[in-house]
Amino acid sequence: MxxxxxxxxxxxxxxxxxxxxxxxxxxxxxxxxxxxxxxxxxxxxxxxxxxxxxxxxxxxxxxxxxxxxxxxxxxxxxxxxxxxxxxxxxxxxxxxxxxxxxxxxxxxxxxxxxxxxxxxxxxxxxxxxxxxxxxxxxxxxxxxxxxxxxxxxxxxxxxxxxxxxxxxxxxxxxxxxxxxxxxxxxxxxxxxxxxxxxxxxxxxxxxxxxxxxxxxxxxxxxxxxxxxxxxxxxxxxxxxxxxxxxxxxxxxxxxxxxxxxxxxxxxxxxxxxxxxxxxxxxxxxxxxxxxxxxxxxxxxxxxxxxxxxxxxxxxxxxxxxxxxxxxxxxxxxxxxxxxxxxxxxxxxxxxxxxxxxxxxxxxxxxxxxxxxxxxxxxNDLKEIPKGDKINLDNCSFGYGDKILLKNVNLEIKPGEFIAVIGPVGSGKSSFLNSLIGELELLSGNAEVSRKIAYSPSLESWLQNDSLRNNILFGEPYNEKWYFQVLEACSLMQDINSFPNKDLTEIGERGINLSGGQKARICLARAAYADKEIYLLDDPLSSVDTFIANHIMKKCFLSLLSNKTRIMVTHNLSTLKEVDRVIVLENGKISQISKPELLEIPRDLIETHEPEIQPLSSPTSKLIENxxxxxxxxxxxxxxxxxxxxxxxxxxxxxxxxxxxxxxxxxxxxxxxxxxxxxxxxxxxxxxxxxxxxxxxxxxxxxxxxxxxxxxxxxxxxxxxxxxxxxxxxxxxxxxxxxxxxxxxxxxxxxxxxxxxxxxxxxxxxxxxxxxxxxxxxxxxxxxxxxxxxxxxxxxxxxxxxxxxxxxxxxxxxxxxxxxxxxxxxxxxxxxxxxxxxxxxxxxxxxxxxxxxxxxxxxxxxxxxxxxxxxxxxxxxxxxxxxxxxxxxxxxxxxxxxxxxxxxxxxxxxxxxxxxxxxxxxxxxxxxxxxxxxxxxxxxMAIPYELPKNLPIDEHLRYWPENPSIEFRKVYMKYRLNTPIILKDLSFKIKAGNRVGFVGRTGSGKSSIFLALLRIVELEKGLITIGNVDISQIGLKKLRSAITLVPQDPLVFSGSLKENLDPPGVRSEQEIKIALDTVNLSAFSIDHQLQSNGSNLSAGEKQLLSIGRAMLAHTKIILFDEATAGIDYNTDLYIQNLIRKKFDSCTILTIAHRLGTVLENDVIIVMQEGIVAEMGAPKELLSRDSLFRRMKDRVN
Structure with missing residues (x-):
């Protein structure tokens, strides 16, 4: 304080x-x-x-x-x-x-x-x-x-x-x-x-x-x-x-x-x-x-x-x-x-x-x-020699004896727009880290300008400060340039919805923002810095297609048009806008080509689907003194x-x-x-x-x-x-x-x-x-x-x-x-x-x-x-x-x-x-x-959650046999000084249905998941699962019946086995089968993972999260934009896994790619904490619905 x-x-x-x-x-x-x-x-x-x-x-x-x-x-x-x-x-x-x-x-x-x-x-x-x-x-x-x-x-x-x-x-x-x-x-x-x-x-x-x-x-x-x-x-x-x-x-x-x-x-x-x-x-x-x-x-x-x-x-x-x-x-x-x-x-x-x-x-x-x-x-980081452009001559990068990038030969001219693509674990992030100077130059000759700005995606880093200060990041305030940046990064609508506009406090690690908002604020921070080189680590993966198109047009192709831009991406539809494409495979550059001459590897071919944004609800004052x-x-x-x-x-x-x-x-x-x-x-x-x-x-x-x-x-x-x-x-x-x-x-x-x-x-x-x-x-x-x-x-x-x-x-x-x-x-x-x-x-x-x-x-x-x-x-x-x-x-x-x-x-x-x-x-x-x-x-006097176990839990040993879900007149807010997020919310989901939630930022989608898990208790109203009021069930019984697959999976330091099954209730054989199913059999169950999964790729972390869900054997699965930030091939593999392994489960999904939502049984369109529309995808698309207008807009 x-x-x-x-x-x-x-x-x-x-x-x-x-x-x-x-x-x-x-x-x-x-x-x-x-x-x-x-x-x-x-x-x-x-x-x-x-x-x-x-x-x-x-x-x-x-x-x-x-x-x-x-x-x-x-x-x-x-x-x-x-x-x-x-x-x-x-x-x-x-x-x-x-x-x-x-x-x-x-x-x-x-x-x-x-x-x-x-x-x-x-x-x-x-x-x-x-x-x-x-x-x-x-x-x-x-x-x-x-x-x-x-x-x-x-x-x-x-x-x-x-x-x-x-x-x-x-x-x-x-x-x-x-x-x-x-x-x-x-x-x-x-x-x-x-x-x-x-x-x-x-x-x-x-x-x-x-x-x-x-x-x-x-x-x-x-x-x-x-x-x-x-x-x-x-x-x-x-x-x-x-x-x-x-x-x-x-x-x-x-x-x-x-x-x-x-x-x-x-x-x-x-x-x-x-x-x-x-x-x-x-x-x-x-x-x-x-x-x-x-x-x-x-x-x-x-x-x-x-x-x-x-x-x-x-x-x-x-x-x-x-x-x-x-x-x-x-x-x-x-x-x-x-x-x-x-x-x-x-x-x-x-x-x-x-x-x-x-x-x-x-x-x-x-x-x-x-x-x-x-x-x-x-050892301290060793700076790459300065130059007016990016020039890598037979360079290898890594840590100590570990080589992550090999024999890189590349020259990028000032003002070029470069895309970097490649499968999971190919070295895309390592390539950006080498240009930043975060990797050691092990051999070869390199020169890179030091005037660099960087925009991460899933691993966004923000300070506990106002939104404005996070964007300025110590630079002098230039009002005209500042608002140009906000517009180019599609932040104006979000800021206008915040209580204190751009002076709204951002919580530690950006806890009160959605993944898309964090990514756009990080992008705005980079854009406002007005540097010569922009390194963009999949900046569009956490935003819907409409916003992605806006950022591409207003930011990358307009505001930063005279800058050198190097963008890692899984979205192949953006390649037509770049000057050249670099394809990475196994830590090496396999191709450097103009987009129209590019031979795209089969496992990268995709049709990029529209994406929808998740929830956030920041308040003006978050961290208490x-x-x-x-x-x-x-x-x-x-x-x-x-x-x-x-x-x-x-x-x-x-x-x-x-x-x-x-x-x-x-x-x-x-x-x-x-x-x-x-x-x-x-x-x-x-x-x-x-x-x-x-x-x-x-x-x-x-x-x-x-x-x-x-x-x-x-x-x-x-x-x-x-x-x-x-x-x-x-x-x-x-x-x-x-x-x-x-x-x-x-x-x-x-x-x-x-x-x-x-x-x-x-x-x-x-x-x-x-x-x-x-x-x-x-x-x-x-x-x-x-x-x-x-x-x-x-x-x-x-x-x-x-x-x-x-x-x-x-x-x-x-x-x-x-x-x-x-x-x-x-x-x-x-x-x-x-x-x-x-x-x-x-x-x-x-x-x-x-x-x-x-x-x-x-x-x-x-x-x-x-x-x-x-x-x-x-x-x-x-x-x-x-x-x-x-x-x-x-x-x-x-x-x-x-x-x-x-x-x-x-x-x-x-x-x-x-x-x-x-x-x-x-x-x-x-x-x-x-x-x-x-x-x-x-x-010792801090607030505490309601009991983990209640007497009724003994009578619900096989609950929920029928994994139906109902919200009845639900009201929810995060704290006393915050506005109501869910307002008189009511809907029913049949057992075994696959339901997609869509809606603009702040509409209440993620709050539904938090209410289901009772991470946040209701102000009033009722939620039932299998016709049982969840407020009458012990928290352990309730949460054990639901599996959450988040956008950024939890990975802690320990063995792969401990990460998949921390309670230790599954046999080694079951764990090995799960690893094989999620295509992670290359790792042994004793393979040591580092904190936050820093030695895994984004796709591998998501596959690990799916493996957990398989071992949990629950009948309700919550996917919170679980495939954001991963390549299309891994996304497709995960969707197939979900269809095969969770076919009898009730699945709730906060939409990431619109194509995924279209395959659900029911779509719920959220707007300002209430259900604006609900119905089958075909039914909603057959009339002049909010969902149809959303799809038309992103197309």
């Missing part, structure tokens, strides 16, 4: 709009006071994109330099070099932040030394406090900027990757089968997250080295035992990372397969419902999902084990160090040595806690980099998530595990304090400390297992299954016709990925940080109960700041999620229309639109990054204030407090504000992640 503001935003000072992070004052820059305008978003009734900061020039797509470095380096190094300044700064402040972490053990050392001195001068204490304030202030600014800068890196990397991936789609020679939005959504996200963590590669080892050095200052050679522990820990981590890499690669491959199957489901949902194949596609997606979740389980198990290892290492290391120090070295523990070492190990633990995530994220990053690199390594939630997150979403996970048992067990951990942690550290004061009972303290430390970490592992391995997997499985079920039950007209596919795919890709991985991790983080806060509060309560007076106020301020942040973050996150859908729509649109975009030389225009969409998304991410930096700074400063008060209390009571208590309290006090900060961040992050559940839950 277009992200337009619903309310006029409050003006933001210009200073904030121009590179806002470069605020005028140093203080404002350092402490993020410049983010105030964005924080106010949370107070708005309706936030919009205008409330977000503009992107600084340095990270906008306009300044993207990844493309430059990719010309010289592989992706990883190109990303490093294109972001080296940001990465260098990130590593600098990351390491600085790591060093600041050691201020805690150093301050504890200084303070304990101060308290152990005899005089304890007050000024020294004040100096310690002042030093702490200075260090804390610098520390928080550095930490905030570290977070902000890493987020900026993430934005720049993401946008750069999306930009180069999109550019590759526009120029790739052959896109891989199954390429979908995963590479744009999931892979780029994983690479970004890896680069976000890149600074930790240096910061974490540095933190380890400093920790070891500080521990060495306290316990000497006992440090070596710590080094051994760390080496073992890192070694295990490396081994685990190899397995994580293996599983993550499998998960991404399975995600690709699932998204490909889901995309096929969404793109072909109307046909899938008509064939009642929902169960097959549901099972296909479910089986892929089961495999995906199986690998995800192992992935989570490895992560849980890895987290346990790195979490337990500091505790085990502390125990080993203290044992070595006391037992081997024979030294006694003192409070200073104990608590400086303990605090240093806590800092080390924070570093080690990041290691599992770091290893996982970097592993996933590497996997995704390899996937994207593999895509970027695809995506709904944006506002305000606080509904707490019910959390309950819904846990219900999907099977209840609250795993959550309760996780909380119990953390409660036990708190007890073991506090008890262990108290024992350590006592040990430092009593060196006599070393063995007892050692056993107790080891048992409690290791036991506590074991409960952390159990908590992680409960959340990741059980709760998360169940929730992921159930949420995805529920979403797919809802999508399968959603009605075509009320949901799919008004919802862009990219919006649906966004839920199935990014939102499901978030639920799989991010949501459970966020819950785990929230629980962990909460109990770490509880642990700190209990310890302080034990020894410094007076500080608890301050703690409620501190927590209140924390949550007040959190709420300010969350209010803004929620709105920005929702807007960001909405802003992704146009990016995905644009990407999907480009995937299907890349050829058209390249031919019309609109790559730059589409690339610019993609850049604009990415910048909009980047603005929202940038604003989110800025308020995250602010939150980190203010929460850190608040925590420092708490420690400041504690230090004052210690200085005041310096002569009364035991040193052991001071050391232990400070060890917890220094981590408590950070843990509260982590908790606030984790709560905020969990709220942001739960928005994915909110977005999916939104689709």
């Amino acid at each position: 277009e992200l337009q503001p619903l309310n006029q935003p409050e003006p933001i000072p210009y200073a904030y709009f121009s590179t806002p992070h470069k605020a005028p004052s140093v203080f404002s820059r350092a402490y993020f006071t410049w983010v105030k305008p964005v924080l106010l978003i949370g107070k708005k009734a309706e936030a919009s994109i205008d409330d977000a900061y503009p992107l600084p020039d340095s990270i906008s797509i306009e300044k993207e330099n990844l493309t430059y470095f990719l010309e010289r380096y592989k992706l990883f190094w190109a990303l490093i070099l294109s972001n080296w300044k940001l990465l260098l700064f990130s590593m600098f402040i990351g390491n600085l932040s790591s060093l600041f972490n050691f201020s805690a053990p150093l301050f504890i050392k200084v303070l304990i030394s101060y308290l152990q001195s005899d005089d304890k001068p007050i000024m020294t204490g004040i100096f310690i406090i002042i030093a702490f304030l200075v260090v804390a202030g610098l520390d928080q600014s550095v930490k905030g900027w570290h977070i902000f800068n890493d987020k900026v890196i993430e934005i720049k990397v993401k946008n750069s990757l999306c930009n180069v991936i999109y550019a590759k789609v526009l120029k790739a020679a052959k896109l891989p089968e199954g390429l979908g939005v995963n590479i744009l959504e999931i892979d780029t996200a994983k690479i970004c997250w890896g680069f976000f963590k890149l600074s930790l590669i240096i910061a974490s080892p540095l933190q380890m080295m400093v920790s070891i050095y500080l521990i060495h200052l306290q316990v000497g050679e006992a440090t070596y035992s710590a080094i051994v522990s760390l080496i073992l820990c890192i070694g295990i981590g490396y081994l685990a990372s190899e397995n994580i890499k293996k599983y993550s690669e499998s998960i991404m491959t399975l995600k690709d397969k699932r998204l490909e199957a889901s995309s096929q489901l969404i793109a072909n949902i109307k046909m899938i419902k008509a064939y009642t194949w929902e169960k097959f596609f549901k099972n296909t997606i479910r089986n892929i999902r089961i495999s995906e979740l199986s690998h995800l389980k192992k992935f989570h198990l490895l992560n849980a084990a890895l987290s346990f290892i790195f979490s337990a290492t500091p505790c085990i290391t502390a125990a080993v160090v203290f044992v070595y120090f006391t037992q081997v070295m024979g030294e006694s523990l003192t409070p200073e040595k104990t608590f400086v070492t303990l605090t240093t190990l806590i800092v080390l633990q924070e570093s080690l806690h990041q290691f599992p995530c770091l290893i996982t994220d970097l592993t996933l990053c590497i996997v995704s980099i390899r996937r994207v690199q593999k895509f970027l390594d695809i 995506e709904e944006k939630f506002s305000g606080k997150i509904d707490k019910q979403l959390y309950f819904d998530y846990f219900k999907f996970s099977g209840g609250f048992s795993m959550l309760i067990l996780s909380i119990l595990c953390m409660a036990i951990w708190v007890i073991t942690r506090i008890s262990g550290d108290i024992i350590l304090k006592e040990w430092s004061n009593d060196s006599k009972e070393t063995s007892l303290y050692l056993v107790l400390y080891l048992s409690l430390s290791f036991g506590g970490e074991l409960f952390i592992f159990l908590k992680t297992m409960f959340l990741y391995y059980f709760l998360a997997i169940r929730a992921s499985e159930n949420i995805h299954r529920s979403l797919v079920n809802k999508l399968l039950k959603a009605p075509v007209n009320l949901f799919y016709d008004v919802t862009p596919s990219g919006r649906i795919i966004n839920r199935l890709s990014k939102d499901i990925a978030s639920i799989d991985e991010k949501v459970p991790y966020c819950f785990a983080w929230v629980i962990s940080s909460l109990f770490r806060v509880i642990c700190g509060i209990i310890m302080i309560m034990i020894y410094f109960p007076l500080l608890l007076v301050l703690l409620p106020a501190l927590i209140w301020v924390y949550f007040k700041l959190k709420n300010i942040y969350l209010a803004a973050a929620r709105e920005l996150t929702r807007l960001e999620a909405i802003s992704r859908s146009p990016i995905l729509n644009h990407f999907s649109e480009t995937l299907s229309g890349g050829k058209i975009i390249r031919i019309f030389q609109k790559s730059e225009k589409f690339h610019k639109k993609n850049a604009d969409l990415l910048d909009i998304n980047g603005r929202l991410l940038y604003s989110l990054a800025s308020i995250e930096g602010w939150l980190d700074v203010v929460l850190g400063l608040l925590g420092s204030f708490f420690i400041f008060i504690l230090l004052i209390a210690i200085i005041i009571l310096r002569n009364e407090i035991p040193i052991g208590i001071v050391g232990l309290t400070l060890a917890y006090a220094f981590t408590l504000p950070a843990n509260i900060e982590y908790f606030v961040f984790d709560v905020a992050e969990s709220e942001n992640s739960i928005i994915s559940v909110e977005r999916i839950k939104q689709y």
